[in-house]
Amino acid sequence: MRVSAKADYAVRAAAELAAAEEGPIKGERLADAQDIPLQVLEHILLELKHAGIVRARRGAKGGYWLARPAEEVTIADVVRAVEGPIAHVQSAPPESIEYRGNAAHLQEVWIAVRASLRTVLEHVTLADLVSGQLPSEVESLAAQPDAWVAR
Amino acid sequence: MRVSAKADYAVRAAAELAAAEEGPIKGERLADAQDIPLQVLEHILLELKHAGIVRARRGAKGGYWLARPAEEVTIADVVRAVEGPIAHVQSAPPESIEYRGNAAHLQEVWIAVRASLRTVLEHVTLADLVSGQLPSEVESLAAQPDAWVAR
DNA sequence: GCGCTCCTGACCAAAAAGGTCAGGAAAGTC
DNA sequence: GACTTTCCTGACCTTTTTGGTCAGGAGCGC
Numbered sequence: 001m002r003v004s005a006k007a008d009y010a011v012r013a014a015a016e017l018a019a020a021e022e023g024p025i026k027g028e029r030l031a032d033a034q035d036i037p038l039q040v041l042e043h044i045l046l047e048l049k050h051a052g053i054v055r056a057r058r059g060a061k062g063g064y065w066l067a068r069p070a071e072e073v074t075i076a077d078v079v080r081a082v083e084g085p086i087a088h089v090q091s092a093p094p095e096s097i098e099y100r101g102n103a104a105h106l107q108e109v110w111i112a113v114r115a116s117l118r119t120v121l122e123h124v125t126l127a128d129l130v131s132g133q134l135p136s137e138v139e140s141l142a143a144q145p146d147a148w149v150a151r
Numbered sequence: 152m153r154v155s156a157k158a159d160y161a162v163r164a165a166a167e168l169a170a171a172e173e174g175p176i177k178g179e180r181l182a183d184a185q186d187i188p189l190q191v192l193e194h195i196l197l198e199l200k201h202a203g204i205v206r207a208r209r210g211a212k213g214g215y216w217l218a219r220p221a222e223e224v225t226i227a228d229v230v231r232a233v234e235g236p237i238a239h240v241q242s243a244p245p246e247s248i249e250y251r252g253n254a255a256h257l258q259e260v261w262i263a264v265r266a267s268l269r270t271v272l273e274h275v276t277l278a279d280l281v282s283g284q285l286p287s288e289v290e291s292l293a294a295q296p297d298a299w300v301a302r
Numbered sequence: 303g304c305g306c307t308c309c310t311g312a313c314c315a316a317a318a319a320g321g322t323c324a325g326g327a328a329a330g331t332c
Numbered sequence: 333g334a335c336t337t338t339c340c341t342g343a344c345c346t347t348t349t350t351g352g353t354c355a356g357g358a359g360c361g362c
Contacts, residue, residue, distance in 0.1 A: 001154065001230070001268065003240040003261065005351065012254040019253035026307070033252045040352060046309065058308040059360030075260060076302075079152070085301065089154040095299050101184045102170040103163040105283040108293040109226060109275055110154065112285070115298035116267040117152065124260055132256040134263070142259040147266035148246045150236065151227075156320065177338070191321060197340065209339040210329025 003079075009036045010044050010082045011075055011129075017054060018070035018126035024056070024063025044082060051081035070130065076121035086121065087114035154230075160187045161195050161233045162226055162280075168205060169221035169277035175207070175214025195233060202232035221281065227272035237272065238265035 012034040017025060027045060031038040045064055048054045053073060056064045066073060080086060087110065089097060094110035123135045134142065141147060163185040168176060178196060182189040196215055199205045204224060207215045217224060231237060238261065240248060245261035274286045285293065292298060 001152065001158075001234060001237045002242070003152065003238065003264075004349090005241045007152075008240055008257075011257060012250065015253040015257065024307095028307085034254060035251065037352065039354080042308075043310090043352095049309095056308060057360070058306080058358075059362095060306045061361065062307045062359090064308085080302070083152060086152045087154065089159055090156045091153070093301050095301065099163065100186065102166040102281050103185060105280055105285065106159075106162060106166065108285060109271065109280065109289070111298050112271050112289045112292040113154075113268065115292040115295060116271050117264065118298075118302075120260065120263050120267050129256055129260065130253050132259075134256070134259060138260070138263045141263040141266040144266060147262050147269075150244050150246065151231070151269075155318090175338095179338085188321065190323080193339075194321095194341090200340095207339060208329070209327075209337080210331095211337045212330065213328085213338045215339085 004083060006040075006044060007079045007083045009034070009041060010048060010078050012036070013041060013044065014048070014053070014066070014073065014078045014126055015129050017064060017066050018073070019130045020065065024061065024065050026063045030064070047082050048078065051077075053077060053081055066126070070127040071125050073126045074122050075124045075126070075129065076118065078126075079121060087117055155234060157191075157195060158230045158234045160185070160192060161199060161229050163187070164192060164195065165199070165204070165217070165224065165229045165277055166280050168215060168217050169224070170281045171216065175212065175216050177214045181215070198233050199229065202228075204228060204232055217277070221278040222276050224277045225273050226275045226277070226280065227269065229277075230272060237268055 013030045013036065016030050016033050027042050028038060031041045045054060045056070049056055052067055054064050055067045076086065085093060087094065089110050094107060094114055097107055099106045120138055120141065124138055128134050164181045164187065167181050167184050178193050179189060182192045196205060200207055203218055205215050206218045227237065236244060238245065240261050245258060245265055248258055250257045271289050271292065275289055279285050
């Protein structure tokens with residue numbers, strides 16, 4: 001249940017692209033802005049490109065930009081592009097697992113876990129992230145003082 | 152963002168203990184009931200014991216049982232015992248991370264992610280799991296047909 | 303043609319995941 | 333007290349993942 005460096009990097013780079021006023025942004029500038037090793041970032045951007053989230057052009061004046069408007073790209077899109085499906089259990093999607101005995105209802109719990117992750121990740125767009133105007137459900141989750149303490 | 156085999160095993164074994172009518176249950180019986188490799192399960196039960204979730208006795212008539220009533224042990228307790236903190240980002244708790252530039256608000260998003268996981272994992276007890284009577288918030292997440300389809 | 307920037311695969315070390323092996327230590331039974 | 337049962341623990345193993353580096357090729361613009 002952890003967020004990998006790769007996913008974190010990918011979202012941060014996407015946020016920078018979402019905020020870009022004009023023209024392609026060089027990988028190096030993204031790496032500097034977010035303190036990400038350039039060569040790592042290049043691999044990530046390549047995956048984002050293969051997933052259809054960003055576009056790129058080489059050469060002078062080249063760089064990366066979002067393939068779609070920032071309002072239409074969610075954090076879930078970005079995370080899935082680099083990490084694969086969200087909330088798999090033992091590398092299988094929760095809807096495909098059958099539990100026995102007294103754990104029979106565990107499937108519903110993992111489904112609920114995935115659904116709750118989705119309510120956050122699929123509802124926050126890159127535009128929301130850049131502006132800081134998160135959707136109200138997400139805002140209210142983050143607003144609870146409890147949410148900020150470790151357990 | 153995936154659930155490891157270990158966490159899945161731990162919750163399933165805990166569910167079996169929660170359902171036990173009386174006396175200590177042997178590791179072997181738990182392993183059989185949930186189809187878990189015995190030696191793997193023994194390591195997991197040891198961790199659960201160190202976390203104060205189960206107790207154990209050796210010898211004939213020995214076995215494992217819950218240290219507290221099943222109504223007072225949440226799935227979050229069990230998962231944390233074997234996987235460590237929920238929803239860490241790059242191995243650090245989200246409240247300790249500072250983001251720069253256009254990713255500044257990403258911290259709030261990860262906080263919200265953790266909070267949403269907690270609303271599920273900290274509210275479902277082992278007793279709920281065994282009976283199938285999940286808390287209403289969790290039930291309604293799992294009841295959405297959408298929640299059952301992959302993306 | 304030349305410099306710039308993306309593109310790609312190979313490679314690497316360290317850690318985690320998932321599991322097995324082997325032996326020791328307590329609790330009960332005869 | 334010997335013996336059996338069951339938990340306890342560390343060592344070990346293989347495979348995959350993670351996080352990162354290196355080196356060279358391919359397209360774009362001037």
